[in-house]
Structure formats: C-alpha cells, structure tokens
Amino acid sequence: MIENMVSMRRHQELPKILVQSTGGLLLLMFSVATTASNGFINPAGPIAEELRDHLIFIVMVMAVVIVPLFIALPWTLWRYRLRTKSGSYQPNWEFSWPLEILIWGLPAVIVVVLGWNLWHQSYELDPYKPLAAAEAPLEIQAIALDWKWVFIYPDQNVASVNEVMIVAGRPVRFRLTSGTVMQSFMIPRLGGQIYTMAGMETQMNLLASEPGQFRGLNTQYNGMGFANQKFITHAVSQADFDAWATKMSDSKPPLNQAAWALLAKPSVLAAPQSFGSVAEGLFTGVIAGFTGGHPHMKADGTDL
Amino acid sequence: MTVESSFSLLGTLTPQDISFVQTFENPVMSEFIDGAAGSVLVIGMIIVAALLTYYRGWKTLWFDWLTSVDHKKVGIMYIVVAFVMLARAIIEGVLMRYQQSIAVNDPGVLTPDHFGQLFSTHGSIMIFFMAMPFITGMINYIMPQQIGARDVSFPLLNAISLWLTAAGAALVMISLVVGKFSTGGWTAYPPYTGIEFSPGEGVDYWIWSISLTSIGSTLTGVNFATTIYKNRAPGMTLFRMPLFCWTSLCTSVLMIFAMAPLTIATLMLALDRYAGFHFFTNDLGGNMMNYANLFWLFGHPEVYILILPAFGVFSEVISTFSGKTIYGYKSLVVATMSIAVLSFTVWLHHFFTMGQGANVNAIFGIATMLIGVPTGVKVYDWLLTMVRGRIRLTTAMLFSIMFLVTFVIGGLTGVILANPPVDFAVHNSLFLVAHFHNMVIPGVLFGMIAGYQFWFPKAFGFRLAERWGKASFWCWSFGFYLTFMPLYVLGLMGAMRRTVEWFRPEYLGWLQASFVGALLLFSGFILLIVQLIVSVRQRDQRRVPAGDPWDGRSLEWSNSAPPPEYNFAVIPEVSGQDAFTRLKEQGKAYASPAAYDDIIVPKNSIVAPVIGVGAIALGFALVWHIWWLVALGFVTIWGAVIARSFVTETERVIPASEVRADHEAWLQQVRECATTPREQEDTSANVGRAEVLA
Incomplete structure (x- = not known):
C-alpha cells in the first residue's frame, strides 16, 4: 500500500x-x-x-x-x-x-x-441567543394548535393566524408554546427549527435581511392536517409593519375566549385570520393551563 | 373508548373494524388499497395452509420446525419472519413514494390517515420485525458454529424469544385486517400518541407488538452474551473469535442494556392510555420529554444493535472473498467496542431541537462525531483487507463493496446532522429520512443480504444462483441511489417527512425520480425471490456437500452443509485466528477424530409455540379490551412456564456410534470430492471442497 x-x-x-x-x-x-x-x-x-x-x-x-x-x-x-x-x-x-x-x-x-x-x-447559533442589532428585537408569541399557528404581537396588541408579519432588517424574537401536541416551528429560509411543547416555552431568534415572503411550517407530524399546517412570513419595512398593526387594531375583531375556543379546535383554515386585540395574558395562560401554575384558561378555552 | 364501556365478549371490536367491511362501506381508492392488502394477507395464509395440506407438510412443520429449539432452525425461522415482513414494508415504502410523487397540489390516492398508518407500520416493521429478526436469525445460525459450540446456552429461551418476536409481528399483520394501526410513526411520540389525541386501537397495536418483541430481544441478548462467554470451544479465546462473533457480542450487550428503556417507555405509555396515568400527558404533571429520552436511550443503541452484526458479516465476506486474513483485527475489535460504548452517549442528538442549552447540544454533538472515528477506521480496515488479496466479485462481495461506498456518504450526512445548528435546519426533513435510509439500507440490509448469499449454501447445502443475485444487486444499488439522493435534495429544499400532500411545484421531479428508484428497490427484492426459486429448482447441480464452497476461514465451514443437528461431531480444538484456514494449511481439516462421545441435545418443546400463541391472544385482547382473553392469554403464557419447570426429561442422547457412522461417512465423501479452484467457484464443479489458494 x-x-x-x-x-x-x-x-x-x-x-x-x-x-x-x-x-x-x-x-x-x-x-x-x-x-x-x-x-x-x-x-x-x-x-x-x-x-x-x-x-x-x-x-x-x-x-x-x-x-x-x-x-x-x-x-x-x-x-x-x-x-x-x-x-x-x-x-x-x-x-x-x-x-x-x-x-x-x-x-x-x-x-x-x-x-x-x-x-x-x-x-x-443557539436559537435562544439574541441577535446583535442596533434595534431591539420585535417580540412575537407563537402558539401551535392543530393545525394552525397563532401569532400574538404583545407590543402592538394584535394577533394573526397562519401568517406572520416581521420587519425586514430587524431581529425578531419568537416565544413559542403549544396548545396541543408537540410541534416544531420553522421558517426554512430564515433559519432552523425549535420544538413547541404544551406547558413549556421555547425561543427562537431570527432575522430577515430583505423584504419578502417566506414559507413557515410545523415539521413535527401531528395528525390529519399536518401537511396543511403552513404559514406565510411577510418581511416588510418598519413603516409598513406599523401601518399593518394599526389597520388590524382598527378593523379586526378581538381574540377573546370565544374566538380562542374556536381556534383551539382541530381544523385546517381556508385562509389566514387576523385579530385587532388580544385577551390579556393569553400566551402565558396557555402555558399555565397545562402546568397548574396560575391558570388563565385551558387550551380549549374553558376556565379551569 | 373507556374501560368501563367494554366488558362485552368482543371488547371494543365491532364488524366495522374489519378492513373488508370498511372497503365495502366506503369504496374509495385508499380503502381499496387497504382492503387489497388485507386480502393478500388472508389469501396468502390460505394458500400456505393449502400447500402444507397438499404436500402433507403439517407434521414436518410442527415437529421439525415450530417446536424445534435447535439454534439453526430458530435462526432460519427468524429470517423467514424477516423476509415476510420485508415484503410488506417494502411495498408500503413504494406506496408512500407513489403517493408523494403524485401529491403535488393534489391529494393523491391515500387519505392522510392511511398515509399515517403506512409510515408508522413501514418504520416499525423495518426496524423491529425486519432488521431485528434478520440480525437475530443470522447470529443464531452462525455464531454458535463459529465459536465451536453445539447450541446457544439456553435453547428453549431462544425459541421463546423467537415466538415473542413472531407474536409482535403477527399483531402488526392482524392490524392490517382488524382495525387500524397507529399514525404516530415508529417513535410514537406522546402526547400525540396519548389517549386524548389518539383514541382507538392504533397506538395500542403499536405498544403491544413492540413490547412483545422488545422482551424477546432482551432475552436474546442475555442468551447470546452467555453463549459467547461460556460456550466457546477449547482454545477459542476471545481474541481468536471471528469478527462476526465480536460484533454479535457487542450487539448482545447492547440488547441487554438498551431494550429495557424501550419496554419501560411502551409500558408507561400503556399506563397513560389504559389506566389514566400522566407520565407523558400535556397536563397534570406529565412530560413528553421523558418519553423522548427513554425512547432514544433505546433508539440510538438500537442503530448499532442492527448495524454491528452487519459489520461482522462484511468482515467475514470481505476477508473470505479476498482470500486473506482480516486487516487490523485488533483495531477492528477495539473500534467495535468503542462504537458499542459510545452508542449510549449520543441519544440526545435525536432531539437537538427540544430547547436545551447550547452546551448540552454541543457535548452530544461532539460525542456523536466521535463515533465517526472508529467507524472510519473500520471502513479503511476493510479496504486494507482487500489489498494484497485475491478478490472475487461474488454477489455477497458486491453487496459489501457497495456498502463501503454508500456508507461513507451516509457517514458524511451523519456528521452534518451531528452538528446541532445544522441539525436545526434539516431535522424532521427528507434530508434526515435520506440519511437514516443511507445508513440502514447499505449498513444493515445489504449486510444481511450479503450474509444470506454467503451462508445460504452452509444452511441448505446448495449455492444460490449468482446471476440472479447480481441482477438483484444492481437493482438494489441503483434503486437506493435513485430513491434517496433526491430526498437529500428535497430536504435541503425544505420538504418535511411524513407529508401526505405538497404545495411546492419544484418538488415534483425529485419526487418522481424517487418513486422510480423505489420501484427498482422493489425489483431487487423480487429478484431475490426469483434467485431463491431458481436455485431451489437447480439444487442438484448446486450442491456443496463437502461444506466449504468459498474457501471459508472460520469453523462453521469445517462441517457438512447443511450441518448435523449437533454441529460438531467432536468439539474442535482451536489454535489461532481463522481456525479453519489454519486446519486446512496444516492438513488437519477432514481428519478423523481419535474418539467419539455421546452427544446430548435438547428435546423439542411445545412451550415456545404455546407462549407465542398466548402472547398473540394477550396482545390482541389488550388492543381490543377483551378482558377475558387478556386473562386467558396471561394464564396460558405463565402456565406454560410453570408446567415446563416440572418437566425433567428435557434432553436426549445421540449415541457415539451413530455420530461416528454419520461423521465418518461424510468425511469419506469429502475425501472423494475434487478440490475446486476459486476461478470455478460459481460452477457445478464447486461441491464444497476448496483448493488452497496460492
């Protein structure tokens, strides 16, 4: 040899x-x-x-x-x-x-x-690590349901389902949980994925360099509607984002307990939805609903 | 489905659960496919029963096979189970590839529920009821002969393990006709598989079939490890054992330690589902992360349980068909042991994405890459074994070479996946699906097919037809690349596993290519069957009574083909590695022994089949909440165990005179055989006596 x-x-x-x-x-x-x-x-x-x-x-x-x-x-x-x-x-x-x-x-x-x-x-590249940028990150709370994604913008007090608005060039910090079985959150063109689990919070920091539309999805099989559980990520300018949030606040219905109960039922939505206001503490309430901490409401929207 | 509601005679079972009734009531394509699959199973069983009756085979089947505790027969029965299950699971694979290739912006032919059952049964069968029985059967047949033993340490326990595995396989088959299988994948992650999200019998089928086979595998591990430690022939020190025995030993040790977490996890999941426990539920203190840890604490060593015996086969095949001793024997032993130990330190890489910190991920990522070192060493050891040899490209050798080439590609993608940040991007994607098929098809299946081609003449006394074997080889090879290379690309393009319908037109071409590849893989399987049929029909021209068709190097080639029940007329004395080659070089092969002794062999026993039938009844009854049958199954199993403990006559004696007559007759036959040069290995001149290669 x-x-x-x-x-x-x-x-x-x-x-x-x-x-x-x-x-x-x-x-x-x-x-x-x-x-x-x-x-x-x-x-x-x-x-x-x-x-x-x-x-x-x-x-x-x-x-x-x-x-x-x-x-x-x-x-x-x-x-x-x-x-x-x-x-x-x-x-x-x-x-x-x-x-x-x-x-x-x-x-x-x-x-x-x-x-x-x-x-x-x-x-x-730890997904929890905040991204270095001049601006503070945009915070979005994401809740995985069967078979849809709910996004809550706490600073804007609006919410969207199966589509998410982010600001191009500004870091975005997702806080994630699940209102049902374990799922995995991913926007492939922006970065990796992280699991979402009931009663627990995970995080993911991402950044879109340019405006555009990117597909996001759940990658963890969760039943009949799994293949349809996709969402669109719109990366827009700060001005467009602000305008969008204002428009939502002015024109869309609130995400209250009745609306939440409807969303929490397993279903595939025909089109994305938006909400002009969000019941206070919805995200932490979904987590607490499983842990018995200080529950706000159960995942199916009923009081404990 | 609550426990209270089901104290009727048939539990929760209703006529609507029979797949033919479903097809009749809801005649859509997906149901037709399901009904057709059930029909094939039922008709197939009727045909087998009819053939057995026609050829008066029931008696032979019962007395020579089903009640036998001979390790060789148990081994062959394991491999028969593996082949039957492979047939089903490979068809399921083709069906899924077909569905995906037509389901771009189109629902295709399968419903999401049917598709979910398909990927769950495909994975569960391939791992637990194809790969596991195949390696267990291979070790069962070969290992005792290689160490110069007459049987495994606990022959009856061996048969019981087989029957528990067969019972698990039977439950999966029954689910084809009665009820539905789980849609939770082969990993069955809760909370999805909990009672809240997956009511019905599907997950229960998974739980009980896996529980039965996992207990069987634990017992197998104990049995094999004991056999290797205690039953070696005089002079067969550990460092003189063939590498296949070393890999069998490592696999057995892994089975002992790794099957338990699986059994525990499935039973805990069962408690959640049946008794309202909260181990893995979303609420009331449950935590599915515990399941993920337990499952992969089994799941990762499992990969090596499967692949190490195949590594052993490759070592034997490459060494034999290069006419050369293995290169770096000690290096390979050290590498095998390192892999076995390291396999317990990497389980977390199956869920880097669960949200634990960077340091935990980094440690498990590095541990994972460390496995690449001994594996890389092995690959080069095999290459160097061929160097300075005389290489014959037989079917077994071709599969081994294709393994080497393909396996390093899988190793590359494995190192990619071992990197936590990159794993975040490809986890759950078709890239991952491509990766593990890239390890398991060449690493396990090619190894088992190579072993089957290699040792078939030993087991049945005639060689397989090389021409058909090679045709099959090309189908498997091209089929593999055509099926799975596109999946790598699709994974990078953001396509995820377990997806029944696509919405990205750019996936189409890749998915279609993959489907064509799947058809090729299926052709490879069909050609293996053709090879078997052709070889059986030509068996008289292919016989190798002298027992050594390939110029073999280890002890199993030193006896007749097929070997006698007791393997060795006289237990051989071993003086070094490559024990049989040594005997041939010293001219001591086929020498008459000085004296013969009586040989004690275990008697047949009906205990194992009774336990097997009891286990099927128990599993089926638990799935359908038929509580009286649960009790009956349980009593049958333990009743058989207790009854057996009162049986005192469990062995019989083969007198020395009979052994002498048989063995001397065979030796005489061998001495009359002409020796075959390696160039004529694949001709009828090869009757199993090898000419020494120079």
Missing part, C-alpha cells in the same frame, strides 16, 4: 480531477436545490446563511477522508482481482503501524477540527 501510495503521487492529476468533479457535482446539486427553493439552502437571512455555509464546510472537511476511499477502492478491486493475479498476494498481511496511525489519526484530527467548530457554532 505504501509503495502504491508513492506511485499514486506521481499521478496526482487524477485525484485532483476527481475532487474537482465531486465538488462540481455537489455545487450542481446545491444550485439545483437553490433554484426557487424554500429551504435554508436558499437563505434569506444571516442565520440560514451561516447554516448553509457551515454545511458546505463540513462536506469539504469530510472529503479528506471520503475521497481517498473513492479512489483507493476501485483501484484495489482492479489491482487485486483474482482473474489476472496481477497484484502481490500476501494472505497473512494484517498489520502496518504507519497505516494504523494514519487511519486512526486522520479521522481523529478531523473530529477535533469539526468538534472545535461545532462547540463554537452551537453557542454562536
């Missing part, structure tokens, strides 16, 4: 071509996936962009151990095939220290590199 590796070094062109073509193939796959894609591979915010870059970084690093196998395996099969008896035959050859060090050492080094990177990225 060692002398063969030396002879291989003379033909360095071949591996280079293979690396380039493999990289090219990956890029092609990515670019095809990127076209008109709603995944993080076509990012619309800094978080999704980092996730994509990180994915590519891992692929490149891993290529160090994978590409040699793709080259050496066909070569071995060809050289040591029974039919021609061309390679040397040493049925008892079973060990070599240099190779041993190489095959343990190389993966170990790669894991150290990737592990170091992983540690920092985990902190850097």
Whole structure:
C-alpha cells in the first residue's frame, strides 16, 4: 500500500480531477436545490446563511477522508482481482503501524477540527441567543394548535393566524408554546427549527435581511392536517409593519375566549385570520393551563 | 373508548373494524388499497395452509420446525419472519413514494390517515420485525458454529424469544385486517400518541407488538452474551473469535442494556392510555420529554444493535472473498467496542431541537462525531483487507463493496446532522429520512443480504444462483441511489417527512425520480425471490456437500452443509485466528477424530409455540379490551412456564456410534470430492471442497 501510495503521487492529476468533479457535482446539486427553493439552502437571512455555509464546510472537511476511499477502492478491486493475479498476494498481511496511525489519526484530527467548530457554532447559533442589532428585537408569541399557528404581537396588541408579519432588517424574537401536541416551528429560509411543547416555552431568534415572503411550517407530524399546517412570513419595512398593526387594531375583531375556543379546535383554515386585540395574558395562560401554575384558561378555552 | 364501556365478549371490536367491511362501506381508492392488502394477507395464509395440506407438510412443520429449539432452525425461522415482513414494508415504502410523487397540489390516492398508518407500520416493521429478526436469525445460525459450540446456552429461551418476536409481528399483520394501526410513526411520540389525541386501537397495536418483541430481544441478548462467554470451544479465546462473533457480542450487550428503556417507555405509555396515568400527558404533571429520552436511550443503541452484526458479516465476506486474513483485527475489535460504548452517549442528538442549552447540544454533538472515528477506521480496515488479496466479485462481495461506498456518504450526512445548528435546519426533513435510509439500507440490509448469499449454501447445502443475485444487486444499488439522493435534495429544499400532500411545484421531479428508484428497490427484492426459486429448482447441480464452497476461514465451514443437528461431531480444538484456514494449511481439516462421545441435545418443546400463541391472544385482547382473553392469554403464557419447570426429561442422547457412522461417512465423501479452484467457484464443479489458494 505504501509503495502504491508513492506511485499514486506521481499521478496526482487524477485525484485532483476527481475532487474537482465531486465538488462540481455537489455545487450542481446545491444550485439545483437553490433554484426557487424554500429551504435554508436558499437563505434569506444571516442565520440560514451561516447554516448553509457551515454545511458546505463540513462536506469539504469530510472529503479528506471520503475521497481517498473513492479512489483507493476501485483501484484495489482492479489491482487485486483474482482473474489476472496481477497484484502481490500476501494472505497473512494484517498489520502496518504507519497505516494504523494514519487511519486512526486522520479521522481523529478531523473530529477535533469539526468538534472545535461545532462547540463554537452551537453557542454562536443557539436559537435562544439574541441577535446583535442596533434595534431591539420585535417580540412575537407563537402558539401551535392543530393545525394552525397563532401569532400574538404583545407590543402592538394584535394577533394573526397562519401568517406572520416581521420587519425586514430587524431581529425578531419568537416565544413559542403549544396548545396541543408537540410541534416544531420553522421558517426554512430564515433559519432552523425549535420544538413547541404544551406547558413549556421555547425561543427562537431570527432575522430577515430583505423584504419578502417566506414559507413557515410545523415539521413535527401531528395528525390529519399536518401537511396543511403552513404559514406565510411577510418581511416588510418598519413603516409598513406599523401601518399593518394599526389597520388590524382598527378593523379586526378581538381574540377573546370565544374566538380562542374556536381556534383551539382541530381544523385546517381556508385562509389566514387576523385579530385587532388580544385577551390579556393569553400566551402565558396557555402555558399555565397545562402546568397548574396560575391558570388563565385551558387550551380549549374553558376556565379551569 | 373507556374501560368501563367494554366488558362485552368482543371488547371494543365491532364488524366495522374489519378492513373488508370498511372497503365495502366506503369504496374509495385508499380503502381499496387497504382492503387489497388485507386480502393478500388472508389469501396468502390460505394458500400456505393449502400447500402444507397438499404436500402433507403439517407434521414436518410442527415437529421439525415450530417446536424445534435447535439454534439453526430458530435462526432460519427468524429470517423467514424477516423476509415476510420485508415484503410488506417494502411495498408500503413504494406506496408512500407513489403517493408523494403524485401529491403535488393534489391529494393523491391515500387519505392522510392511511398515509399515517403506512409510515408508522413501514418504520416499525423495518426496524423491529425486519432488521431485528434478520440480525437475530443470522447470529443464531452462525455464531454458535463459529465459536465451536453445539447450541446457544439456553435453547428453549431462544425459541421463546423467537415466538415473542413472531407474536409482535403477527399483531402488526392482524392490524392490517382488524382495525387500524397507529399514525404516530415508529417513535410514537406522546402526547400525540396519548389517549386524548389518539383514541382507538392504533397506538395500542403499536405498544403491544413492540413490547412483545422488545422482551424477546432482551432475552436474546442475555442468551447470546452467555453463549459467547461460556460456550466457546477449547482454545477459542476471545481474541481468536471471528469478527462476526465480536460484533454479535457487542450487539448482545447492547440488547441487554438498551431494550429495557424501550419496554419501560411502551409500558408507561400503556399506563397513560389504559389506566389514566400522566407520565407523558400535556397536563397534570406529565412530560413528553421523558418519553423522548427513554425512547432514544433505546433508539440510538438500537442503530448499532442492527448495524454491528452487519459489520461482522462484511468482515467475514470481505476477508473470505479476498482470500486473506482480516486487516487490523485488533483495531477492528477495539473500534467495535468503542462504537458499542459510545452508542449510549449520543441519544440526545435525536432531539437537538427540544430547547436545551447550547452546551448540552454541543457535548452530544461532539460525542456523536466521535463515533465517526472508529467507524472510519473500520471502513479503511476493510479496504486494507482487500489489498494484497485475491478478490472475487461474488454477489455477497458486491453487496459489501457497495456498502463501503454508500456508507461513507451516509457517514458524511451523519456528521452534518451531528452538528446541532445544522441539525436545526434539516431535522424532521427528507434530508434526515435520506440519511437514516443511507445508513440502514447499505449498513444493515445489504449486510444481511450479503450474509444470506454467503451462508445460504452452509444452511441448505446448495449455492444460490449468482446471476440472479447480481441482477438483484444492481437493482438494489441503483434503486437506493435513485430513491434517496433526491430526498437529500428535497430536504435541503425544505420538504418535511411524513407529508401526505405538497404545495411546492419544484418538488415534483425529485419526487418522481424517487418513486422510480423505489420501484427498482422493489425489483431487487423480487429478484431475490426469483434467485431463491431458481436455485431451489437447480439444487442438484448446486450442491456443496463437502461444506466449504468459498474457501471459508472460520469453523462453521469445517462441517457438512447443511450441518448435523449437533454441529460438531467432536468439539474442535482451536489454535489461532481463522481456525479453519489454519486446519486446512496444516492438513488437519477432514481428519478423523481419535474418539467419539455421546452427544446430548435438547428435546423439542411445545412451550415456545404455546407462549407465542398466548402472547398473540394477550396482545390482541389488550388492543381490543377483551378482558377475558387478556386473562386467558396471561394464564396460558405463565402456565406454560410453570408446567415446563416440572418437566425433567428435557434432553436426549445421540449415541457415539451413530455420530461416528454419520461423521465418518461424510468425511469419506469429502475425501472423494475434487478440490475446486476459486476461478470455478460459481460452477457445478464447486461441491464444497476448496483448493488452497496460492
């Protein structure tokens, strides 16, 4: 193997071509996936962009151990095939220290590199971590129901269902819970996902760089309406956002207990809905309704 | 469905629960498919029964198979269960790929409920009733022969494990005809699977089928580990064992420790559903996060329970078909052990997205990547095993090579998923679905198919048809890539798993490609069946009575094909690794032993089938709240156990004279066989006596 590796070094062109073509193939796959894609591979915010870059970084690093196998395996099969008896035959050859060090050492080094990177990225991209920005984040409370998403804007005292308004260029801090089974909140072009669970709160900080519309969804199977549980994220300017909130306050009905009871029933909505005001403490009440803390109302809207 | 309301004779069961009645009352496509599946099952059973009657096979079936406690027969029955369940689950996979490929802005042919049952049964069957029985059967058949033992340590317990697994499989099959299965996926996460959100029998079918098989697997683990520790032939030290035995040992240890959390989790879920407990409910103190932890405390080691035996098979196949000892034996043992230990330290990576802090995620992420080190070592050890060998590309070898290539791609995506932030983006997506199929199809299924091709002549005395095996191989390989590479892309494009209908037109082409791939995979399965039929018909030209068709290296190749009930006429003395190769080199293979002794073998027993039938009745009755049958099933199971403890005559003796006559006759036959050079391995010249390779 060692002398063969030396002879291989003379033909360095071949591996280079293979690396380039493999990289090219990956890029092609990515670019095809990127076209008109709603995944993080076509990012619309800094978080999704980092996730994509990180994915590519891992692929490149891993290529160090994978590409040699793709080259050496066909070569071995060809050289040591029974039919021609061309390679040397040493049925008892079973060990070599240099190779041993190489095959343990190389993966170990790669894991150290990737592990170091992983540690920092985990902190850097922790969904709970507030995003650095000049402006304070927009706060939105999201409640997962069967099979819809309710978004409450506590500062604006309005609410929307199956669509969410955010401000382009301004961080948004989602506080999330579930009024039913466990679900998972995600806007793929903006970033990752986080579970929502009854009686518990999770958080997710996101940022849309430019105005636009992005699909959001629940990724955790929750029954018959699962496939339909999608929502639209509208990233708009601050002025448009304020105008929208004012319009909602002026023209839409309140999200009171009766409206909530209707929403809490399992259903697929034909169109997004909006509410001009929100019963006080609805979000914390939904959580407390499961925990027996200071319950405001149960998930189905009835008093305890 | 409350407990109080169901004290009738048939519990909660009504005529409307029979799938044919549903099809009749609601004749839509989805119900037709369900009804057709039920019909295939019922008609298939009638045909099997008719054939058994026609060929007068009932007696053979009962006395030679169902009541047998011979590890070889138990092993073969496990693999038969695996094949039957594979047939169902692979068709379900094709059906789901078809549904998704036509369901872009269109509801397709399956209702969401039917689709939910399909992905739940597909996953549960593939893991618990295809992969588990396959590896358990393979270990059962091969491992005792490789360590020079006559049976496992507890032969009856072995049969009971088989029957518990078969009972679980039977419950899943019954759910095809009577009632519905769970829609909660193979993981059955509460609170969705709690009584509040999933009333009805579906989740109960899941709970009881999984509980039965998980108890069976725990007992199997105990049995195998004890066998390897206590039953090795003289001189067969641990570090002389073939690698398949090492991986079997690691798998057994994992089974002992990892099945318990699953059994506990399913029983706790059952208490929630049946008795109003609140372990995993939303309110009154329940917490589903405990379920996720318990389930994956089992679920991650489970991946290695399945994959390590396959690693063992690859080690044997690659070494044998390279005509060379394994490269880095000790390295591979250390790597296998490291994987087994590390497998218990990574379970949290299945739910990085549950909201725990960055430090917890980072630690589990790094632990996960650490597993990549010993796995990478293994891959290169296998490659180096081929280097300086004489490689023959048989079907078993082709599957092993395709495994190496494909598995490293799965390893790459595994490292991607091990990274918590990136996992946030691809968790629950088709990228994840592609990843675990990328590990389990080449890693487990290809390994088991390779093992089946490799050891089939040992078990049945004739070689399988290589031509059909290779045709099947190409279908499996291209089918795999065509089915799952598009799923990676779809995952990156934001497509999520378990989705019955799509609203993104750009997914269409990828989904269609994936469906074509699924058809190829199905063709691969059909070709395996064709191979079996062709080989059985040509068995007289394919016989290998001398027992060593591949120039094998370990002890199982040193006896006849098929081997006698007692495996070894005389327990062999082992002096090093590759025990049989050593004997052949020293010219001691096929030498007449100095003396023969009486051999004690266990008698057949009806205890295991009785427990199996009792377990089916118990499970079915619990699903449908038929309380009298619950009591009857329970009493049957424990009654059989108690009755057995009064049986004193459990063994019989095969006299030395009989052993001598059989063995000497076989040795004479072998000595008359011409040796076969490796070039003629796949010709009728190969009667199972190998020419030493030079």
